[in-house]
Amino acid sequence: MPANATTTVIVNSSSGTGCPAEYERELEERFAAQGVQADVRLVHSGEAIVAAAKDAVAQGATCVVAAGGDGTVSAVASVLAGTGIALGVLPMGTLNHFAKDLRIPLELDDAIATIAGGREADVDVGEVNGRVFINNSSLGLYPDIVLDRERQRRRLGRGKWMALIAASLHAAKRYPVLSLALEVDGQPLHRQSAFVFIGNNAYTMEGFEVGERERLDEHVLSLYVTQRKGRFALLRLAIRALFRRLDQARDFDSVRAAHVTVQTRRNTLHVATDGEVVTLRTPLEYRIRPGALRVMVPTA
The missing domain is CATH 2.60.200.40 (Tumour Suppressor Smad4)
Incomplete structure (x- = not known):
């Protein structure tokens, strides 16, 4: 990622088996090890995920990371679609279909490495009555x-x-x-x-x-x-x-x-x-x- 990139990581604390409060610091350290300064935010509901993504966009984030399952990724994607802002995916859910279909690694550090040093790809989204x-x-x-x-x-x-x-x-x-x-x-x-x-x-x-x-x-x-x-x-x-x-x-x-x-x-x-x-x-x-x-x- 560019040196001046700003990265917000939105963690759905209820995805998969959930995560403790100290996980926020752990994720920041894992991103720092890959050369990325990350603003990690733990949230607890779908509404909070969307609100956090909108706030990250308003604050000028160049990459917004969805840490959770497909529902979390979908919520963040609904905000980022059409903005040109990159979506990062940390697969932390039960099934992680979107990550698997894009060949994004399921192991945490490998997924972070993809966010830090991968490439940007433009993919399609579906929409029904305005819902992505x-x-x-x-x-x-x-x-x-x-x-x-x-x-x-x-x-x-x-x-x-x-x-x-x-x-x-x-x-x-x-x-x-x-x-x-x-x-x-x-x-x-x-x-x-x-x-x-x-x-x-x-x-x-x-x-x-x-x-x-x-x-x-x-x-x-x-x-x-x-x-x-x-x-x-x-x-x-x-x-x-x-x-x-x-x-x-x-x-x-x-x-x-x-x-x-x-x-x-x-x-x-x-x-x-x-x-x-x-x-x-x-x-x-x-x-x-x-x-x-x-x-x-x-x-x-």
């Missing part, structure tokens, strides 16, 4: 299961996996199917589906190497609409989706596009973006934003 996502967005079964899972964890005190199983069974009983009027780059497409997946660039959904992206700069959305019918077939599909175990040819109709409109009979829909579920008004307007996000990635 770096990985994917989904409708139907998946956001319903996520909401139910979190509700059970809060109200009933169930563990993560027990709540997931119970939420999946509830979803199978409800059998939620959406009647969709899609417009894909101006072409109409009508489907009855319980599971819709929109990726930022193309995902490889074949065999057991599922959910990876070879590139994030092809300037396309990838739309996958499930072909499967039947209550328990959908349940199996949802569980496999949570573990990124899907088969593109068997499970989905798929198409690539720059713009997708989703209209249903409902005025609002639960929409998952990078694992976070929100309620958005229909129609849903998806678009790709080519090269909108600058990210520090390995030189090779």
